[in-house]
Amino acid sequence: MRWTIPNILTVLRLLAAPGVAVMFLYFNRPIADWFALVLFIAAAITDWFDGYLARAWKQETKLGAMLDPIADKAMVVIALCVIAGLSSFGREVMDPWILLPATVILFREIFVSGMREFLGDVAGTLKVTGLAKWKTTAQMIAIAVLFAKGVFEHHFLALAYGLGPDMVERVLSGQEPDLVGLNTYLTLTNLTWWVGVGLLWIAAILTLLTGWDYFRKALPHLKEPL
Template identity: 70%
Template sequence: MRWTVPNILTLLRLLAAPGVAIMFLYFSRPLADWFALLLFGAAAATDWIDGYLARAWKQETKFGTMLDPIADKAMVVIALLVITGFSGMNPWILLPATVILFREVFVSGLREFLGDTAGLLKVTKLAKWKTTAQMVALSVLFSQGIFEHFFVMQTLGMEPGLIADILAGREEDVLGIGWKHQGMLVTWWGGVICLWLAAALTLLTGFDYFRKALPFLKEEARA
């Protein structure tokens, strides 16, 4: 194994994956949301940087090729578990998350079954777009948690009618809850749309891998 800069970045991304969940164990919200967002965003950025450096510096290695998709999957799976939990198992999050997790398990099983021939399931451009969509969606949903926390804390104890009047512009918005509410809605629906898009791309790439593996899954004809 060669300790090149791209390989070190990939390893750091893998180690950052459980750190996203650990943030919520050691910090209270919204600090946990901020730290998780920054850690996840920085780790997601290395997904592009390490690949670019490996190609530019001609430092592509077997170790990096093996570890890169593992780090990506660990990041996505752990972030999905955290966001699904804090969303209260909201079906808008739970359903695409289930699709993504199912596909990852299914394709990993295919690779294990194919063994030496698993090389035919190389990462495609569509799969890279899928990973990008997943990371963008999860980053946006982490930021939604920040807006939601501040909105909920600043409206705690307020009469529902007063909140409605402030949001409708009939009362002065001294605390700025209007833009926090707007940010909460925009990041929620933006994150949900991106997550469903990622789930659709996930299904497409999973079907593509299954189609490529299908010839190796057929039973041999018996005499």
């Protein structure tokens, strides 16, 4: 195994995946949301850099080729589990706007990974398409935006708790001046929520399309001999 800079970046991204979840065990919110957001964005950036550097420096290795998709999937799967869990905080049921697309994405990743394992060496001939790269990009951006939503939401709730419900109502209705930026945090919370959810549904649709495309290409290798 060659420990090149691209490979080291890939390993760091792989280690950052569980770190996103661990943040919520050792830090209170919204500090945990901030740490998870920064860690996830940093890991997503290395996803582009390690591949670019490996090609530019001609340092593509088998280790990198194996770990890169694993790191991508680990980042997405763990982050989605965290976001889905946080979406049920203070509720009796989980938020379907998050749970449904997250379920689609998780199902596809498990299905395709299992099919790749079954196909063995043949799986290497089924190249990653441009649509699959857009799918990964949409997933990464959606997750980052939803982590940002958690940051803005908890800043809003902290301010609202300090002001009290009556004052919050007067500030939001314009009866009192907004000296602490309550309206700003509420607007950012709503904006990042809808943008994040919209992107997550787009990612789920792209996930289905790429999963079907992979299955279609794999079908000739799954047929029984006559």
